[in-house]
Amino acid sequence: MARSPVVARTLPALRRALTELREGGARVALVPTMGALHDGHLSLVRLAKRRADKVAVSVFVNPTQFAPNEDFASYPRTWKADAGKLAAEEVDLIWNPDVKVMYPDGFATRITTEGPALAGLEDRFRPHFFGGVATVVGKLFLQCRPDVAVFGSKDFQQLRVVTRMAADLDLGVKVIGAPTVRERDGLAMSSRNVYLSAEERSAAPTLYRAMKHTAKLMRAGKSFEPSLAAATKMIREAGFTLDYFEARHAETLEPVRSLKGGPVRLLVAARIGKTRLIDNMAV
Ligand code: AMP
Numbered sequence: 001m002a003r004s005p006v007v008a009r010t011l012p013a014l015r016r017a018l019t020e021l022r023e024g025g026a027r028v029a030l031v032p033t034m035g036a037l038h039d040g041h042l043s044l045v046r047l048a049k050r051r052a053d054k055v056a057v058s059v060f061v062n063p064t065q066f067a068p069n070e071d072f073a074s075y076p077r078t079w080k081a082d083a084g085k086l087a088a089e090e091v092d093l094i095w096n097p098d099v100k101v102m103y104p105d106g107f108a109t110r111i112t113t114e115g116p117a118l119a120g121l122e123d124r125f126r127p128h129f130f131g132g133v134a135t136v137v138g139k140l141f142l143q144c145r146p147d148v149a150v151f152g153s154k155d156f157q158q159l160r161v162v163t164r165m166a167a168d169l170d171l172g173v174k175v176i177g178a179p180t181v182r183e184r185d186g187l188a189m190s191s192r193n194v195y196l197s198a199e200e201r202s203a204a205p206t207l208y209r210a211m212k213h214t215a216k217l218m219r220a221g222k223s224f225e226p227s228l229a230a231a232t233k234m235i236r237e238a239g240f241t242l243d244y245f246e247a248r249h250a251e252t253l254e255p256v257r258s259l260k261g262g263p264v265r266l267l268v269a270a271r272i273g274k275t276r277l278i279d280n281m282a283v
Helices: 011-021 039-051 079-088 129-144 156-168 191-195 198-203 206-219 224-237
Strands: 006-008 028-033 054-059 093-095 148-152 174-178 241-249 264-272 275-282
Touching (some): 006 011, 011 129, 039 054, 039 148, 039 174, 054 129, 148 156, 156 174, 156 264, 191 275, 206 224, 206 241, 206 264
Parallel strands (some): 028 054, 028 148, 054 093, 148 174
Antiparallel strands (some): 264 275
């Protein structure tokens, strides 16, 4: 039987576990998560296994990336199930610090991000978000010193921000983006999907359908503006309040108006009931 992952909850325990993992020069991959693990997270773990000798997964619901009116308190916490799934994947180490370990009393430092973090997408609706993400991911990288780290393309702007930060701060970690894992009807897997009522859940794949339709029109040479307008209408008619549905350059996240300005990425964020969903797709 495979060995259960080591679970570290303090920095000394983490350091001991990492020293053991690195014996013989083993390369370590880190997969940062907030727990409530689904098949999307597990696909990152599998990719990490292919890219490194040992895999560490962090499970930490990061308070600094939630605004006071957001769902930090109610965010799903499913430690037992998560630990079971990670053991089944034969992960080597789970880093599961308490909030007080990550942010001890008096903590007063924050990583500020620019460039892709100010693209006018998530940052427009969650202005606190990337500062919180960059701060915790920066800390995770310094705590674990991984050779590679795997993030989902599902959070496309976040992937760009973290990649930029790792390069800018010479953190010595290669950030790898993994494809989005979807339900059979196209809905991107997300820990927040459990918030959806049955009715909202049946409307939710509209985001995927709208992106797929728009990408097809764009690839066929249709102009961007009416294609985006049609998708916007489709999403609103399904009961969503739309935050954005945009075509951006996949690397710089700058707005693009034609295929020539690409590679083009469609990015969407919309709210239905109490749930906010985000998704994206290559054109
Ligand atoms: P979270 O726990 O939601 O913070 O996500 C942890 C990591 O899993 C992030 O890198 C996400 O982009 C990634 N992730 C979340 N959902 C999916 C999905 N459906 N497919 C692939 N990766 C995902």
